Amino acid sequence: MKTLSVFAFLLAILSSATSLAARQSSYELMTPENQAMQDDPNLNPAQFWVMDGQSLWQERAGKRNISCASCHGESKTVMRGVAVQFPKMVQGKLQTLEGQINYCRVTKQHAPLLAYESKPLLALTVFVANQSKGMPIAVEETPVNKPSLQKGRQWFDTRMGQLNLSCAQCHEDRAGLKLGGSTIPQGHPTAYPIYRLEWQNLGSLQRRLRNCMSGVRAQQFEYDSPEMAQLELFLMWRARGMPLETPGVRP
Amino acid sequence: MSKTSRTSITMPAQAKKDSIIEIRAIAQHDMETGFRYTEAGKLVPRDIIRFFTCRYNGIEVFKAEFHPGTGANPLIIFTTIATESGTLQFEWQGDGAYEAVNQSQITVT
Amino acid sequence: MNKQTYLRRRWLSALGLLSIGVWLNPILAFAKKPEAIEAIAKIVGSQVPKDGRVKLVIPPLVENGNLVVLKVSVESPMTAQDYVKAIHVIAEGNPLPNIFSAFFTPRSGTANITTRVRLAETQRVWAIAQMSDGSFWQGYAETLVTLSACTEAI
Numbered sequence: 053m054k055t056l057s058v059f060a061f062l063l064a065i066l067s068s069a070t071s072l073a074a075r076q077s078s079y080e081l082m083t084p085e086n087q088a089m090q091d092d093p094n095l096n097p098a099q100f101w102v103m104d105g106q107s108l109w110q111e112r113a114g115k116r117n118i119s120c121a122s123c124h125g126e127s128k129t130v131m132r133g134v135a136v137q138f139p140k141m142v143q144g145k146l147q148t149l150e151g152q153i154n155y156c157r158v159t160k161q162h163a164p165l166l167a168y169e170s171k172p173l174l175a176l177t178v179f180v181a182n183q184s185k186g187m188p189i190a191v192e193e194t195p196v197n198k199p200s201l202q203k204g205r206q207w208f209d210t211r212m213g214q215l216n217l218s219c220a221q222c223h224e225d226r227a228g229l230k231l232g233g234s235t236i237p238q239g240h241p242t243a244y245p246i247y248r249l250e251w252q253n254l255g256s257l258q259r260r261l262r263n264c265m266s267g268v269r270a271q272q273f274e275y276d277s278p279e280m281a282q283l284e285l286f287l288m289w290r291a292r293g294m295p296l297e298t299p300g301v302r303p
Numbered sequence: 304m305s306k307t308s309r310t311s312i313t314m315p316a317q318a319k320k321d322s323i324i325e326i327r328a329i330a331q332h333d334m335e336t337g338f339r340y341t342e343a344g345k346l347v348p349r350d351i352i353r354f355f356t357c358r359y360n361g362i363e364v365f366k367a368e369f370h371p372g373t374g375a376n377p378l379i380i381f382t383t384i385a386t387e388s389g390t391l392q393f394e395w396q397g398d399g400a401y402e403a404v405n406q407s408q409i410t411v412t
Numbered sequence: 413m414n415k416q417t418y419l420r421r422r423w424l425s426a427l428g429l430l431s432i433g434v435w436l437n438p439i440l441a442f443a444k445k446p447e448a449i450e451a452i453a454k455i456v457g458s459q460v461p462k463d464g465r466v467k468l469v470i471p472p473l474v475e476n477g478n479l480v481v482l483k484v485s486v487e488s489p490m491t492a493q494d495y496v497k498a499i500h501v502i503a504e505g506n507p508l509p510n511i512f513s514a515f516f517t518p519r520s521g522t523a524n525i526t527t528r529v530r531l532a533e534t535q536r537v538w539a540i541a542q543m544s545d546g547s548f549w550q551g552y553a554e555t556l557v558t559l560s561a562c563t564e565a566i
Contacts, residue, residue, distance in 0.1 A: 082475065083471050083473070083474075083475060084471075085471050085480075085481040086475065088481075089479075089481070094311065094313040094327055094329070095327075095329070095378060097329075097331075097375070097376035097479075099311065100308075100309050100311075100331040100376065103309055104309070233558050234475070234558065234560050249475070249476035249478045249479045250476050250478060250559075250560060250563050250564065251564065252333065252374075252375040252478050252479070253333075262564075263562050263563060263564050264562045266562070266564065267562030267563075302560075303475035303476040303560045323521035323522060324521075336530065338507050338508075359519070362519075363517070364517050364519045364520065365514070365515065365516065365517065365520060366514075366515040367512060367513065367514045367515065367525075367527075368512060368513040368514075368515075369512050370508060370510045370511055370512055370513075371508055371530075372501075372503055372506050372508060372509075372510065372511035372512065372529055372530050372531075373511060373512050373527065373528075373529055373530070374478060374479040374480070374527075374528040374529050374530050375478070375479065376528075377527065377528065378526070378527055378528050379514075379525065379526070379527050380524075380525065380526035380527070381514065381520070381524070381525050381526075382520060382521040382522045382524060383519055383520055383521055384519050384520070384521040386519065
Protein backbone atom coordinates (compact mmCIF):
# COMPACT_ATOMS: atom_id res chain seq x y z
CA MET A 53 0.00 0.00 0.00
CA LYS A 54 2.78 2.37 0.98
CA THR A 55 4.84 1.64 -2.16
CA LEU A 56 1.70 2.19 -4.23
CA SER A 57 1.12 5.65 -2.77
CA VAL A 58 4.80 6.55 -3.21
CA PHE A 59 4.60 5.38 -6.80
CA ALA A 60 1.42 7.41 -7.37
CA PHE A 61 3.07 10.44 -5.81
CA LEU A 62 6.09 10.13 -8.10
CA LEU A 63 3.83 9.65 -11.11
CA ALA A 64 1.92 12.81 -10.20
CA ILE A 65 5.13 14.82 -9.99
CA LEU A 66 6.45 13.45 -13.27
CA SER A 67 3.22 14.07 -15.14
CA SER A 68 2.60 17.56 -13.76
CA ALA A 69 2.13 20.04 -16.55
CA THR A 70 5.04 22.17 -15.53
CA SER A 71 7.62 19.45 -15.05
CA LEU A 72 10.56 21.04 -16.82
CA ALA A 73 10.39 18.72 -19.81
CA ALA A 74 6.66 19.11 -20.53
CA ARG A 75 6.34 22.91 -20.43
CA GLN A 76 4.73 24.61 -23.36
CA SER A 77 4.41 28.24 -24.36
CA SER A 78 0.93 29.36 -25.42
CA TYR A 79 2.57 30.22 -28.74
CA GLU A 80 2.12 26.55 -29.62
CA LEU A 81 -1.64 26.86 -29.17
CA MET A 82 -2.08 29.69 -31.69
CA THR A 83 -3.14 29.42 -35.31
CA PRO A 84 -0.34 29.47 -37.93
CA GLU A 85 -1.45 32.98 -39.00
CA ASN A 86 -1.02 34.39 -35.50
CA GLN A 87 2.28 32.58 -35.05
CA ALA A 88 3.50 34.16 -38.29
CA MET A 89 2.35 37.54 -37.02
CA GLN A 90 4.51 37.11 -33.93
CA ASP A 91 7.56 35.73 -35.71
CA ASP A 92 7.91 38.33 -38.44
CA PRO A 93 8.83 41.82 -37.15
CA ASN A 94 7.38 43.24 -40.36
CA LEU A 95 3.98 41.78 -39.51
CA ASN A 96 4.08 42.14 -35.71
CA PRO A 97 2.14 45.26 -34.64
CA ALA A 98 4.28 45.40 -31.47
CA GLN A 99 7.25 46.40 -33.59
CA PHE A 100 5.98 49.99 -33.60
CA TRP A 101 6.21 50.10 -29.82
CA VAL A 102 9.76 48.73 -30.00
CA MET A 103 10.63 51.60 -32.34
CA ASP A 104 8.90 54.08 -30.00
CA GLY A 105 10.91 52.61 -27.13
CA GLN A 106 14.12 53.10 -29.04
CA SER A 107 13.29 56.80 -29.50
CA LEU A 108 12.34 57.21 -25.85
CA TRP A 109 15.61 55.58 -24.82
CA GLN A 110 17.43 58.51 -26.42
CA GLU A 111 15.06 61.18 -25.18
CA ARG A 112 16.21 63.43 -22.35
CA ALA A 113 13.73 63.65 -19.51
CA GLY A 114 13.21 64.95 -16.01
CA LYS A 115 14.85 67.70 -13.99
CA ARG A 116 18.29 66.17 -14.57
CA ASN A 117 17.64 66.26 -18.32
CA ILE A 118 19.33 62.97 -19.07
CA SER A 119 18.17 60.04 -21.18
CA CYS A 120 18.38 56.29 -20.54
CA ALA A 121 21.22 56.30 -23.06
CA SER A 122 23.16 58.85 -20.97
CA CYS A 123 23.80 56.19 -18.30
CA HIS A 124 23.25 52.91 -20.10
CA GLY A 125 24.61 53.70 -23.53
CA GLU A 126 23.08 54.20 -26.94
CA SER A 127 23.46 50.69 -28.30
CA LYS A 128 20.35 48.64 -29.08
CA THR A 129 21.90 45.60 -27.43
CA VAL A 130 23.11 47.04 -24.16
CA MET A 131 20.07 45.70 -22.28
CA ARG A 132 20.51 42.16 -23.55
CA GLY A 133 20.07 39.67 -20.72
CA VAL A 134 18.33 42.14 -18.43
CA ALA A 135 14.62 41.36 -18.91
CA VAL A 136 15.08 37.62 -18.31
CA GLN A 137 16.24 38.32 -14.76
CA PHE A 138 13.10 40.19 -13.70
CA PRO A 139 11.31 40.30 -11.32
CA LYS A 140 14.22 40.44 -8.91
CA MET A 141 15.16 41.84 -5.55
CA VAL A 142 16.81 45.24 -5.94
CA GLN A 143 18.01 46.88 -2.75
CA GLY A 144 15.61 44.88 -0.62
CA LYS A 145 12.54 45.50 -2.81
CA LEU A 146 10.96 43.08 -5.27
CA GLN A 147 11.09 44.94 -8.56
CA THR A 148 9.38 44.15 -11.86
CA LEU A 149 10.90 45.39 -15.12
CA GLU A 150 8.33 48.19 -15.32
CA GLY A 151 9.04 49.01 -11.69
CA GLN A 152 12.77 49.18 -12.38
CA ILE A 153 12.24 51.51 -15.34
CA ASN A 154 10.12 53.79 -13.17
CA TYR A 155 12.73 53.61 -10.39
CA CYS A 156 15.34 54.91 -12.84
CA ARG A 157 13.03 57.66 -14.05
CA VAL A 158 12.24 58.91 -10.58
CA THR A 159 15.59 58.55 -8.80
CA LYS A 160 18.07 59.03 -11.65
CA GLN A 161 16.29 61.27 -14.16
CA HIS A 162 14.13 63.04 -11.53
CA ALA A 163 11.21 62.59 -13.90
CA PRO A 164 7.63 61.69 -12.99
CA LEU A 165 6.48 58.07 -12.86
CA LEU A 166 5.15 56.53 -16.04
CA ALA A 167 1.68 55.07 -15.51
CA TYR A 168 1.20 51.34 -16.04
CA GLU A 169 -0.15 50.56 -19.52
CA SER A 170 0.80 54.05 -20.72
CA LYS A 171 2.36 54.15 -24.16
CA PRO A 172 5.81 55.35 -23.00
CA LEU A 173 6.15 52.72 -20.27
CA LEU A 174 5.03 49.93 -22.60
CA ALA A 175 7.39 51.17 -25.30
CA LEU A 176 10.40 51.27 -22.98
CA THR A 177 9.54 47.89 -21.45
CA VAL A 178 9.16 46.16 -24.81
CA PHE A 179 12.31 47.85 -26.14
CA VAL A 180 14.32 46.50 -23.21
CA ALA A 181 12.67 43.07 -23.16
CA ASN A 182 12.98 42.62 -26.93
CA GLN A 183 16.77 42.70 -26.54
CA SER A 184 16.61 39.45 -24.56
CA LYS A 185 14.51 37.69 -27.20
CA GLY A 186 15.55 34.06 -27.50
CA MET A 187 17.38 33.98 -24.18
CA PRO A 188 16.23 31.56 -21.48
CA ILE A 189 14.30 33.05 -18.57
CA ALA A 190 16.82 33.26 -15.76
CA VAL A 191 14.75 33.71 -12.62
CA GLU A 192 15.99 31.26 -9.97
CA GLU A 193 15.17 30.83 -6.33
CA THR A 194 17.63 32.71 -4.12
CA PRO A 195 17.74 33.21 -0.35
CA VAL A 196 16.80 36.84 -0.94
CA ASN A 197 13.73 36.25 -3.13
CA LYS A 198 12.57 33.08 -1.38
CA PRO A 199 9.89 34.73 0.83
CA SER A 200 8.44 36.61 -2.17
CA LEU A 201 8.57 33.48 -4.30
CA GLN A 202 6.65 31.55 -1.64
CA LYS A 203 4.08 34.33 -1.49
CA GLY A 204 3.75 34.17 -5.26
CA ARG A 205 3.27 30.42 -5.18
CA GLN A 206 0.59 30.91 -2.55
CA TRP A 207 -1.27 33.36 -4.78
CA PHE A 208 -1.04 30.84 -7.61
CA ASP A 209 -2.57 28.12 -5.44
CA THR A 210 -5.23 30.25 -3.72
CA ARG A 211 -8.84 30.02 -4.83
CA MET A 212 -10.29 33.43 -5.58
CA GLY A 213 -13.35 35.20 -6.94
CA GLN A 214 -16.99 34.29 -7.28
CA LEU A 215 -15.99 31.31 -9.37
CA ASN A 216 -13.67 30.30 -6.52
CA LEU A 217 -10.88 29.08 -8.75
CA SER A 218 -7.14 29.20 -8.26
CA CYS A 219 -4.64 29.77 -11.08
CA ALA A 220 -3.36 26.23 -10.50
CA GLN A 221 -6.73 24.60 -11.00
CA CYS A 222 -6.87 25.72 -14.63
CA HIS A 223 -3.29 26.29 -15.67
CA GLU A 224 -1.66 23.43 -13.80
CA ASP A 225 -4.28 20.71 -13.32
CA ARG A 226 -6.29 21.32 -16.48
CA ALA A 227 -3.75 22.76 -18.90
CA GLY A 228 -4.33 21.23 -22.32
CA LEU A 229 -8.04 20.67 -21.71
CA LYS A 230 -10.67 22.92 -23.29
CA LEU A 231 -12.56 25.85 -21.80
CA GLY A 232 -15.32 27.16 -24.05
CA GLY A 233 -13.61 26.01 -27.23
CA SER A 234 -10.17 27.37 -26.36
CA THR A 235 -7.35 25.18 -25.10
CA ILE A 236 -6.27 26.11 -21.57
CA PRO A 237 -2.63 27.23 -21.72
CA GLN A 238 -0.09 26.55 -19.00
CA GLY A 239 0.15 30.30 -18.58
CA HIS A 240 3.88 30.98 -18.87
CA PRO A 241 4.74 34.67 -19.26
CA THR A 242 7.31 34.06 -21.99
CA ALA A 243 6.27 36.82 -24.40
CA TYR A 244 5.45 39.93 -22.40
CA PRO A 245 4.68 42.70 -23.17
CA ILE A 246 2.30 41.20 -25.74
CA TYR A 247 0.16 42.59 -28.52
CA ARG A 248 -3.12 41.04 -27.50
CA LEU A 249 -5.59 40.94 -30.39
CA GLU A 250 -8.42 41.34 -27.92
CA TRP A 251 -6.93 44.61 -26.61
CA GLN A 252 -5.76 45.69 -30.07
CA ASN A 253 -2.90 47.11 -28.13
CA LEU A 254 0.34 46.23 -26.45
CA GLY A 255 -0.06 45.33 -22.79
CA SER A 256 1.87 44.11 -19.77
CA LEU A 257 1.72 40.84 -17.86
CA GLN A 258 -0.09 42.65 -15.07
CA ARG A 259 -2.84 43.70 -17.44
CA ARG A 260 -3.26 40.09 -18.52
CA LEU A 261 -3.29 38.85 -14.93
CA ARG A 262 -6.03 41.36 -14.14
CA ASN A 263 -8.00 39.89 -17.05
CA CYS A 264 -7.52 36.42 -15.50
CA MET A 265 -8.86 37.71 -12.22
CA SER A 266 -11.87 39.32 -13.83
CA GLY A 267 -12.37 35.96 -15.53
CA VAL A 268 -12.99 34.32 -12.15
CA ARG A 269 -14.84 37.40 -10.92
CA ALA A 270 -12.20 38.19 -8.33
CA GLN A 271 -11.07 41.53 -6.98
CA GLN A 272 -8.17 42.38 -9.28
CA PHE A 273 -4.72 43.05 -7.85
CA GLU A 274 -3.73 46.68 -8.36
CA TYR A 275 -1.06 47.61 -10.87
CA ASP A 276 2.40 47.83 -9.32
CA SER A 277 1.23 46.15 -6.09
CA PRO A 278 3.43 43.78 -4.05
CA GLU A 279 0.96 40.92 -4.75
CA MET A 280 1.35 41.44 -8.48
CA ALA A 281 5.12 41.44 -8.23
CA GLN A 282 5.09 38.26 -6.13
CA LEU A 283 2.81 36.48 -8.59
CA GLU A 284 4.96 37.68 -11.52
CA LEU A 285 8.05 36.37 -9.73
CA PHE A 286 6.49 32.96 -9.21
CA LEU A 287 5.27 32.76 -12.82
CA MET A 288 8.67 33.71 -14.24
CA TRP A 289 10.37 31.21 -11.93
CA ARG A 290 7.90 28.57 -13.09
CA ALA A 291 8.87 29.42 -16.68
CA ARG A 292 12.65 29.44 -15.98
CA GLY A 293 14.68 28.09 -18.84
CA MET A 294 11.98 28.77 -21.43
CA PRO A 295 13.05 31.20 -24.16
CA LEU A 296 11.75 34.77 -24.10
CA GLU A 297 9.56 35.53 -27.12
CA THR A 298 8.97 39.26 -26.58
CA PRO A 299 7.13 40.86 -28.21
CA GLY A 300 4.46 38.22 -28.46
CA VAL A 301 1.12 38.23 -30.27
CA ARG A 302 -1.76 36.54 -28.48
CA PRO A 303 -5.50 36.27 -29.24
CA MET B 304 -5.57 59.76 -33.23
CA SER B 305 -2.63 62.04 -33.89
CA LYS B 306 -2.09 63.61 -37.29
CA THR B 307 0.65 61.19 -38.27
CA SER B 308 2.24 57.99 -37.06
CA ARG B 309 4.98 55.48 -37.75
CA THR B 310 4.87 53.42 -40.91
CA SER B 311 7.03 50.58 -42.09
CA ILE B 312 7.81 49.38 -45.61
CA THR B 313 9.33 46.02 -46.46
CA MET B 314 10.42 45.45 -50.01
CA PRO B 315 13.55 44.33 -51.84
CA ALA B 316 16.23 46.95 -52.47
CA GLN B 317 17.26 45.30 -55.71
CA ALA B 318 15.36 43.46 -58.42
CA LYS B 319 15.72 42.17 -61.95
CA LYS B 320 13.96 44.22 -64.61
CA ASP B 321 10.31 43.24 -65.12
CA SER B 322 10.30 40.85 -62.18
CA ILE B 323 7.41 40.99 -59.75
CA ILE B 324 8.28 42.27 -56.28
CA GLU B 325 6.25 42.02 -53.08
CA ILE B 326 5.72 45.10 -50.97
CA ARG B 327 4.51 45.10 -47.36
CA ALA B 328 3.23 48.35 -45.93
CA ILE B 329 2.06 48.74 -42.35
CA ALA B 330 0.99 51.85 -40.45
CA GLN B 331 0.59 52.32 -36.71
CA HIS B 332 -3.04 53.34 -36.24
CA ASP B 333 -5.84 52.27 -33.89
CA MET B 334 -8.44 52.26 -36.70
CA GLU B 335 -11.27 53.27 -34.40
CA THR B 336 -14.35 51.81 -36.08
CA GLY B 337 -17.02 54.21 -34.84
CA PHE B 338 -19.02 51.27 -33.48
CA ARG B 339 -17.55 51.15 -29.99
CA TYR B 340 -18.98 52.73 -26.87
CA THR B 341 -17.20 54.12 -23.83
CA GLU B 342 -18.06 52.74 -20.41
CA ALA B 343 -20.35 55.75 -19.95
CA GLY B 344 -22.29 54.73 -23.06
CA LYS B 345 -20.95 57.38 -25.38
CA LEU B 346 -20.19 56.42 -29.00
CA VAL B 347 -16.49 56.65 -29.85
CA PRO B 348 -16.35 58.42 -33.24
CA ARG B 349 -14.78 56.82 -36.29
CA ASP B 350 -11.10 57.59 -36.78
CA ILE B 351 -9.47 55.47 -39.44
CA ILE B 352 -7.00 55.59 -42.29
CA ARG B 353 -9.07 55.93 -45.48
CA PHE B 354 -6.63 55.75 -48.40
CA PHE B 355 -3.28 54.25 -49.22
CA THR B 356 -1.41 54.93 -52.45
CA CYS B 357 1.84 53.67 -53.91
CA ARG B 358 3.63 55.76 -56.54
CA TYR B 359 6.55 54.42 -58.54
CA ASN B 360 8.71 57.32 -59.74
CA GLY B 361 5.64 59.50 -59.52
CA ILE B 362 3.20 57.19 -61.29
CA GLU B 363 0.40 55.66 -59.20
CA VAL B 364 0.66 51.88 -59.46
CA PHE B 365 -1.57 50.81 -56.60
CA LYS B 366 -4.27 52.25 -54.38
CA ALA B 367 -6.35 50.88 -51.51
CA GLU B 368 -9.40 52.21 -49.70
CA PHE B 369 -9.92 51.18 -46.08
CA HIS B 370 -13.27 51.00 -44.33
CA PRO B 371 -13.91 50.53 -40.59
CA GLY B 372 -13.70 46.77 -41.08
CA THR B 373 -9.95 47.01 -41.60
CA GLY B 374 -7.96 45.86 -38.59
CA ALA B 375 -5.84 48.08 -36.33
CA ASN B 376 -2.27 48.80 -37.42
CA PRO B 377 -3.33 48.12 -41.01
CA LEU B 378 -1.12 45.90 -43.08
CA ILE B 379 -1.28 45.62 -46.83
CA ILE B 380 0.79 43.23 -48.94
CA PHE B 381 0.69 43.74 -52.70
CA THR B 382 2.90 43.35 -55.74
CA THR B 383 4.26 45.56 -58.47
CA ILE B 384 6.51 45.07 -61.50
CA ALA B 385 10.08 46.31 -61.06
CA THR B 386 10.17 48.41 -64.21
CA GLU B 387 13.08 50.78 -63.46
CA SER B 388 15.33 52.03 -60.70
CA GLY B 389 14.02 54.82 -58.57
CA THR B 390 11.83 55.69 -55.64
CA LEU B 391 8.59 54.17 -54.48
CA GLN B 392 6.54 56.65 -52.49
CA PHE B 393 3.83 55.50 -50.09
CA GLU B 394 1.09 57.71 -48.71
CA TRP B 395 -1.61 57.14 -46.13
CA GLN B 396 -4.51 59.54 -45.56
CA GLY B 397 -7.28 59.33 -43.04
CA ASP B 398 -9.81 60.93 -40.72
CA GLY B 399 -8.78 63.90 -38.64
CA ALA B 400 -6.34 65.14 -41.30
CA TYR B 401 -4.15 62.08 -40.73
CA GLU B 402 -1.30 61.81 -43.19
CA ALA B 403 1.79 59.66 -43.31
CA VAL B 404 4.45 59.29 -45.98
CA ASN B 405 7.23 56.77 -46.45
CA GLN B 406 9.50 55.83 -49.31
CA SER B 407 11.88 53.17 -50.46
CA GLN B 408 14.58 53.07 -53.10
CA ILE B 409 14.96 50.27 -55.60
CA THR B 410 17.76 49.40 -58.00
CA VAL B 411 16.54 47.53 -61.05
CA THR B 412 19.12 45.68 -63.17
CA MET C 413 -47.17 11.46 -12.97
CA ASN C 414 -45.54 13.15 -10.03
CA LYS C 415 -44.40 16.75 -10.02
CA GLN C 416 -40.70 15.91 -10.41
CA THR C 417 -41.29 13.83 -13.53
CA TYR C 418 -43.49 16.54 -15.03
CA LEU C 419 -40.92 19.26 -14.45
CA ARG C 420 -38.09 17.13 -15.78
CA ARG C 421 -40.00 16.33 -18.94
CA ARG C 422 -40.86 19.98 -19.49
CA TRP C 423 -37.21 20.94 -19.02
CA LEU C 424 -36.04 18.23 -21.43
CA SER C 425 -38.49 19.24 -24.16
CA ALA C 426 -37.52 22.90 -23.79
CA LEU C 427 -33.88 21.85 -24.13
CA GLY C 428 -34.80 19.80 -27.19
CA LEU C 429 -36.54 22.73 -28.87
CA LEU C 430 -33.61 24.99 -28.05
CA SER C 431 -31.10 22.63 -29.60
CA ILE C 432 -33.17 22.25 -32.78
CA GLY C 433 -33.33 26.03 -33.02
CA VAL C 434 -29.57 26.32 -32.62
CA TRP C 435 -29.05 23.62 -35.23
CA LEU C 436 -31.25 25.47 -37.73
CA ASN C 437 -29.75 28.87 -37.01
CA PRO C 438 -26.30 28.46 -38.60
CA ILE C 439 -27.94 27.55 -41.90
CA LEU C 440 -30.03 30.72 -41.84
CA ALA C 441 -27.06 32.80 -40.73
CA PHE C 442 -25.22 32.01 -43.94
CA ALA C 443 -27.84 33.50 -46.26
CA LYS C 444 -26.62 36.73 -47.87
CA LYS C 445 -27.64 39.54 -45.55
CA PRO C 446 -29.54 42.51 -47.06
CA GLU C 447 -26.84 45.07 -46.22
CA ALA C 448 -24.24 42.91 -47.93
CA ILE C 449 -26.47 42.51 -51.00
CA GLU C 450 -26.90 46.28 -51.13
CA ALA C 451 -23.17 46.89 -50.80
CA ILE C 452 -22.42 44.45 -53.60
CA ALA C 453 -25.14 46.01 -55.79
CA LYS C 454 -23.49 49.42 -55.39
CA ILE C 455 -20.30 47.90 -56.77
CA VAL C 456 -21.65 45.80 -59.65
CA GLY C 457 -24.66 47.89 -60.62
CA SER C 458 -27.07 45.87 -62.73
CA GLN C 459 -24.57 43.12 -63.55
CA VAL C 460 -24.50 39.71 -61.96
CA PRO C 461 -21.04 38.71 -60.71
CA LYS C 462 -19.87 35.36 -62.05
CA ASP C 463 -18.55 32.69 -59.69
CA GLY C 464 -14.91 31.80 -60.10
CA ARG C 465 -11.41 33.18 -60.68
CA VAL C 466 -11.47 34.85 -57.27
CA LYS C 467 -9.88 33.00 -54.40
CA LEU C 468 -10.45 34.34 -50.88
CA VAL C 469 -8.55 32.75 -48.02
CA ILE C 470 -9.28 33.34 -44.36
CA PRO C 471 -8.51 30.92 -41.51
CA PRO C 472 -11.50 28.59 -40.98
CA LEU C 473 -11.30 29.15 -37.24
CA VAL C 474 -10.36 32.52 -35.80
CA GLU C 475 -9.34 32.96 -32.17
CA ASN C 476 -10.11 36.65 -32.11
CA GLY C 477 -12.05 38.64 -34.69
CA ASN C 478 -10.08 41.85 -34.19
CA LEU C 479 -7.26 40.98 -36.56
CA VAL C 480 -7.87 38.26 -39.15
CA VAL C 481 -5.41 37.68 -41.97
CA LEU C 482 -7.23 37.77 -45.30
CA LYS C 483 -5.76 36.94 -48.71
CA VAL C 484 -7.38 37.49 -52.08
CA SER C 485 -5.90 36.27 -55.34
CA VAL C 486 -7.52 36.64 -58.75
CA GLU C 487 -6.44 34.75 -61.88
CA SER C 488 -5.52 37.26 -64.53
CA PRO C 489 -2.73 37.83 -67.09
CA MET C 490 -2.43 41.39 -65.72
CA THR C 491 -1.58 42.93 -69.07
CA ALA C 492 -2.71 46.33 -70.28
CA GLN C 493 -5.47 44.61 -72.27
CA ASP C 494 -6.66 42.27 -69.56
CA TYR C 495 -6.17 43.06 -65.89
CA VAL C 496 -8.01 43.24 -62.59
CA LYS C 497 -9.08 46.83 -61.94
CA ALA C 498 -10.33 46.39 -58.40
CA ILE C 499 -11.07 43.90 -55.65
CA HIS C 500 -13.75 44.71 -53.09
CA VAL C 501 -14.13 42.72 -49.89
CA ILE C 502 -17.59 42.51 -48.30
CA ALA C 503 -18.30 40.90 -44.93
CA GLU C 504 -21.85 39.69 -44.41
CA GLY C 505 -21.79 39.72 -40.65
CA ASN C 506 -20.14 43.08 -39.99
CA PRO C 507 -22.14 46.20 -39.09
CA LEU C 508 -20.72 47.79 -42.22
CA PRO C 509 -20.27 45.18 -44.96
CA ASN C 510 -17.56 47.02 -46.93
CA ILE C 511 -14.15 46.15 -45.50
CA PHE C 512 -11.67 47.40 -48.04
CA SER C 513 -11.09 47.89 -51.74
CA ALA C 514 -7.84 47.51 -53.66
CA PHE C 515 -7.22 49.13 -57.05
CA PHE C 516 -4.69 47.61 -59.43
CA THR C 517 -3.00 48.69 -62.65
CA PRO C 518 -1.31 46.75 -65.46
CA ARG C 519 1.91 47.50 -63.55
CA SER C 520 0.76 45.49 -60.53
CA GLY C 521 2.13 42.18 -61.74
CA THR C 522 -0.44 40.14 -59.82
CA ALA C 523 -3.91 40.73 -58.43
CA ASN C 524 -2.90 39.33 -55.06
CA ILE C 525 -3.57 41.22 -51.89
CA THR C 526 -3.13 40.37 -48.21
CA THR C 527 -4.45 42.45 -45.36
CA ARG C 528 -5.81 42.10 -41.85
CA VAL C 529 -9.48 42.72 -41.20
CA ARG C 530 -12.01 42.82 -38.38
CA LEU C 531 -14.71 40.19 -38.37
CA ALA C 532 -17.56 40.80 -35.97
CA GLU C 533 -18.84 37.23 -35.84
CA THR C 534 -18.94 33.86 -37.55
CA GLN C 535 -19.84 34.69 -41.15
CA ARG C 536 -19.23 34.52 -44.88
CA VAL C 537 -16.89 37.03 -46.52
CA TRP C 538 -17.09 37.90 -50.23
CA ALA C 539 -14.47 39.20 -52.65
CA ILE C 540 -15.77 40.86 -55.82
CA ALA C 541 -13.27 41.46 -58.60
CA GLN C 542 -13.85 44.05 -61.31
CA MET C 543 -12.04 43.27 -64.56
CA SER C 544 -10.77 45.72 -67.14
CA ASP C 545 -13.39 44.44 -69.59
CA GLY C 546 -16.14 45.52 -67.18
CA SER C 547 -17.09 42.06 -65.96
CA PHE C 548 -17.40 41.10 -62.29
CA TRP C 549 -16.31 37.86 -60.68
CA GLN C 550 -16.83 36.70 -57.11
CA GLY C 551 -15.53 34.25 -54.56
CA TYR C 552 -16.18 33.70 -50.86
CA ALA C 553 -14.90 32.06 -47.69
CA GLU C 554 -16.58 31.17 -44.42
CA THR C 555 -15.07 31.40 -41.00
CA LEU C 556 -15.92 30.65 -37.39
CA VAL C 557 -15.05 33.50 -35.04
CA THR C 558 -14.46 32.61 -31.39
CA LEU C 559 -13.30 34.58 -28.41
CA SER C 560 -10.47 33.65 -26.08
CA ALA C 561 -11.19 33.03 -22.42
CA CYS C 562 -10.63 35.57 -19.63
CA THR C 563 -11.19 38.70 -21.68
CA GLU C 564 -11.00 42.19 -20.24
CA ALA C 565 -14.61 43.33 -20.20
CA ILE C 566 -16.99 41.39 -18.01
